[in-house]
Amino acid sequence: MPELPDVEGFRAVLDSCGRGHRVRRVEVRDAGVLRGVTARRLRQVVEGSRFGRPRRHGKLLVAPVGEGPALVWHFGMTGELVSAAAQDPLDRYDRIVLTLDGERQLRYRDQRKLQGVQLAEGPEAVERMLAGLGPDALGVARPDFLALLAGRRGAVKGVLMDQSAIAGLGNLLCDEILWRGRVVPARRARDLGEDEARRVFTAMRRVLDASRRAARVPPRRTWLTGHRDDPDPTCPRCGTALRSDRTSGRRTVWCPRCQH
DNA sequence: ATACCTCCCTGTGGGC
């Protein structure tokens, strides 16, 4: 699930339910989601501390706890952060439950446990965790974006997917952006004309804006995403049968008529 | 720099 818009939604949950509140109890129900930290250490640092203002970079959510340390979440394919009341029944995939003052709970729910949560002991550790990421897709300036594409030999979709190039775009967003920008995903990034690269940038902004409002890539019928799971998917713009293949190990859907 | 492979996890849906 989680790409930039989803994580932005989790940030909002944390901001409205967690920020300024003290963590009374940390319950690690499945240590399989802990990355580089033990349940014991997590409890030590987090219990009794207050959540600060959360921030997001790409698909990472950084949640300061107390003075210095921070929880750094990566949601993988199936992770989510939900707010619940203490008496709400647990979901079988609730891996970590944080009980706040006032009995509100923040629950880290994740079926597949492909990623998880790290504990940064201080600001330097947070920076190290973000160090490998490119600029956030919501904040990257157009000239930088164009330069990025111009410098890469690989497929444009691969560049957009590469978190060290641009942070935050996942498989669905990339397909949606390239469909909207009318560029074939397999095109070499540096071979795009100026106008094509600009179209991709504009499409990225539009798609991200709308997705952020929905806290997901909305499966609208006017979008490519609303059709990719149909039995015989067709392009919502021109009605042509959509093509589908596998590039860099990920399913890729595009319109052979609209995209060049 | 890039393409490809395997692995990390769990569940689902299709084919036999």
Add this chain to the structure above:
DNA sequence: TGCCCACAGGGAGGTA
């Protein structure tokens, strides 16, 4: 019905 495989909106690490 059971079994096995491919696949899924994530990424890391290794190889050529």
